[in-house]
Amino acid sequence: MTDDAPAPTRTEQFEELRPLLFAIAYRILGSVSEAEDAVQETWLRWEATATPPKSTKAFLSAVVTRISIDVLRSARVRREQYVGPWFPEPLLTDPYDDPERSAELADSVSMAALLLLERLSPLERAVFVLREVFGFGFPEIATAVGRSEPACRQLAVRSRRHMEAGRPRFDADRREREELAERFIGAFREGDMNGLRELLAADVQLVGDSGGKAPNLRKGVYGAQNVARLLTALIPVFAQIGGRMESRQVNGEPGAVFRDRDGKVINTMSFDILDGRIQAIRTVVNPDKLGHVGPVADAWAVNREAREVLRQQPGPA
Incomplete structure (x- = not known):
């Protein structure tokens, strides 16, 4: 980008981050339709924000995380009343790609992993997704979930322990x-x-x-x-x-x-x-x-x- 190139518009900034926002929401919610709704609600809040944040990525990731936590809390009641086994909505294509975290991204979206995530509390699930899957720092995670950094570190340890105890690692490539x-x-x-x-x-x-x-x-x-x-x-x-x-x-x-x-x-x-x-x-x-x-x-x-x-x-x- 040259010095005189126009700054990206608010819409352009959002669209660039949309794949990441969906990827976060889907892993927290296990639902394509609910993740899409969470992303849309994030857009509405972004559009209504008067003061630009220091980091658009951190701000939007925090917003979609908080929305997803709220949706998951209400969804838990419906899932308890679900007829028969409940599985996540199937995802054929993950829109977000990060070569440096490709293994974590692929592993975290599997049916087995998403079903294990169902065992975590909404806060544990959100912290695990942000930290272990997407590599967010604890200051960003603390802002996203509304907890202190030490509390988020404890949530991360607890969620990681639950996930590791529940699933054997794949031994085949x-x-x-x-x-x-x-x-x-x-x-x-x-x-x-x-x-x-x-x-x-x-x-x-x-x-x-x-x-x-x-x-x-x-x-x-x-x-x-x-x-x-x-x-x-x-x-x-x-x-x-x-x-x-x-x-x-x-x-x-x-x-x-x-x-x-x-x-x-x-x-x-x-x-x-x-x-x-x-x-x-x-x-x-x-x-x-x-x-x-x-x-x-x-x-x-x-x-x-x-x-x-x-x-x-x-x-x-």
Whole structure:
């Protein structure tokens, strides 16, 4: 920038930081729609600010953090009343990128990490996200959450301890996990039950989040044999009614998006991979959590059509 270049406008400053603001809000809230609303509310407060702050990044990050903490506190009550398992809204693309913190960013957005974050208090969660994921200093964090620096340091230690105790570290690099997931998806498409079973941990779990608004496995399916058998039975029927599965990154990890014959989204699927095996398969079927992925299918209609195909199939001789 030359000396006579115009200073960036307020809108330009905000748009430059929008990816960071969304990334902070999503990790605190686990919801794409709520994160987007938090960013929009941050814009309104930024627009109404009369005196420019010393640091636009610090100011906006603090505002979106405080908004997200308030939203999370009210959301906790709704999540306690949620029908069935609650999973974060799937995120296919993280808009924020920082090469120096790429590992922290990818790890923090996984389904496993976000579910662990649910165990923290809103303040612990916010401090952990700002400190461990985005590398903010404690003076900035203290301003953002409205606590003293010593209190924030204690919150950081406590939240880090909870996170480390709850999750084993991945022992395979990203390429190995992606290769395993591609092998799994290939076996799934081919209906290869033995191939699927070899890639699943013995105690693998297949669990879905429907919120009571879509067909779902009520209590999940557990064990490699049971999960492989179910998936092998599903894929021929799914293909027969025009469904398709596309391999995608879901929350920074290998996964898939399932669509109906019209290309509308039925559900997403994500994998937890450890020790060279898939430990958990999580599906999000709740239509309220899929609108940002694309036009949403009528999962009930898809389920009825699949059941009709099954009824028409000849029984064993």
